[in-house]
Amino acid sequence: MNVRRRSAAALAAIAVLGAAAAPAVAADPSPSASATTPAGLYGTADPQYDGVWRQSLALLAQDTAGVIPATKAVDWLAGQQCGNGAFAPYRADTGKPCDAKTMVDTNSTAAAVQALWAVGGRGDVVEDALAWLKSVQNKDGGWGYSPGGPSDANSTSVVIGALTATGTKPEDVTKGGKSPYDALLTFALPCSGGEGAGAFAYQPEKDGKLLANDDATAAGVLGALGKGLVAEPGKAAGGATGCAGADRPTREQAAANGAAHLARTVAKDGHLTSALAGADPQPDYGNTADAVVALAAQGGAESAAKPLAWLEKNAAAWAAQSGPAAYAQLVLAAHATGTDPRSFGGTDLVERLNATGPAPSGVKVSDGATGQSGKDEQKDEKDGKDDSPFGVWWFVGVCLVFGIGIGIFISGRNRKQQP
Template identity: 60%
Template structure:
């Protein structure tokens, strides 16, 4: 969608704990341990270990810059295109892009779908985009959806990211069918809860088949059900504000948006927790929820959480890195808010300062000015416990992923 989120790390972990149960995406906390590579590429955004989210965060950064009228640095775009495997897929990070990908290369649908959205928006990368889309289509599950890794169980987040990639390339999701004639819409509808259970989306079914509401998955499912990419255009004012039995994925998306609106009423933000840690505001998922509400046309319900984001989001982005800055830029775009004056903070300058200087930008301060501004920001701090916890989970997840993939012959 966790410390903005630890989800990509956790995505990998859960996808792995089952290769049979893929987890969902988002962005790994940028305050993670020092990079495992000796020297980070000069074209890469962020200075944390790119092993789990390099392509994802790069894609978000480029997509957000484009949305804000900024022309990214050529070497930033070149780094992203250079990460693509010959079959069209993307792994989170390939230290040596000159080496061919093989069965041990840890490619996934999340990195690939996000790269498609960025490269399609930038233009001029038709061949790379076409190959990536073909790979995604080939990785579709029989139920019409996608898991984090090819062959992994379908989840709402991964399916919605791929739907976004299809939308970004002008492909309607209902035209992409599986070998069993199922579409992404069929998969998302199957992951939506009944109105008696709140109408949200589940990440994946539990082992017993039950569906459990998940706000991160719900925000993703709203975009997927509406057939939207990560660059959201505000939907028409929604007539439906309460749950109704859904006839299709679009109706399920409306139910999911109504669920988010109800959850956000009290505090104006979503809350997350990890075992042994106190509950704390989940800024990343709140941003996703605000974007989803605007996509569904529930703009009034988004006002309170948007105000909360304007107050608390910049400090979170300062600590969390390029994915977080980019996410807020995309939320600002969805809500019609100026990303250069988001609660008094220039989000575009903050994003630009995390990587190579862009070719052009409209009214964007220098990296030095944006860094100084970020240093002066005050706001909630991310618990060290969370960061350590994410690191431990990622380490365990990667080991399990490698083991599972070796056994199966294979984000």
């Protein structure tokens, strides 16, 4: 899901304040971000509209690349949570309790859930955030950007990702008898939809018509598959570019149709295109990265080969200019296709991402005998659940002294607190 859409929507909402679907961050009365980058935050740009989102993507990308994020970075994200469990895009003063004027949103909250669950040690924060998301579910089963706003494909999909990432079945999370999948399928264009057949719309137009939206389609494919922001290569055969199935497809068919639409769209140039009002069409790097993840999740890495190759050749300069969220999107695209993010078109994306914020705590080192990793050790340490009275590093040091070398394993308790 392209973070730039979120920021642009927030800014545009200033002109349409009061519209039900407008992202409420535009009305956030909290103080503007200071000129100094908050300690622990990735990136130096004003975080007012995307602080939590970009931090969440950065932590997720680091985790997939085997990096243990800095404790202060995880603390910063967890510290942005309001007392009711929700997250706003950015709270400059976290010492001040959230109130009814704090413009929390589902996207920031769902992204934070996925990131904090991945890095571990914040089960209470995750549990409260999930409870809040469930409390603001719409009667159609979906979510809008702002609580109570009309459901949209992007918000519904990112919440689905938060549910599945934490082991919750989206089909079991219902409101008025409707699940998130029920809502998501209402945004899927039928195969009789003309040029945009099989795509997803962001929301219905005022007349109820569905218009294909590439950003929403990439999100909708992942949502229909029950995938989050981090996705593995799919096992389905890719390459199909046609729309199949009934006008009310199953979610599996909707995912396939959406991926087929994306495949058709990138077939010529290898990238998606954005066309802002009054400007010439430009390559859309962020949405192309999201499309790579969606295509790979649906049909395997080969399905995303062309847009992936285009990103490897062209996206480094964009990421350098755009910052941590952009690097994170490329890392997640690499992860979804089984590509090495440390050699992405000649760029070490992980190194570049790490350089935009606090230095990581370390790297995960898997133990062949136990399958344990450095991340698991970090979770034990944070949760205070190391069974050794002297701590993990004392144990490792003793083992090294006695020449044990490899095969070290450290028993621990529950690495992730199940909400």
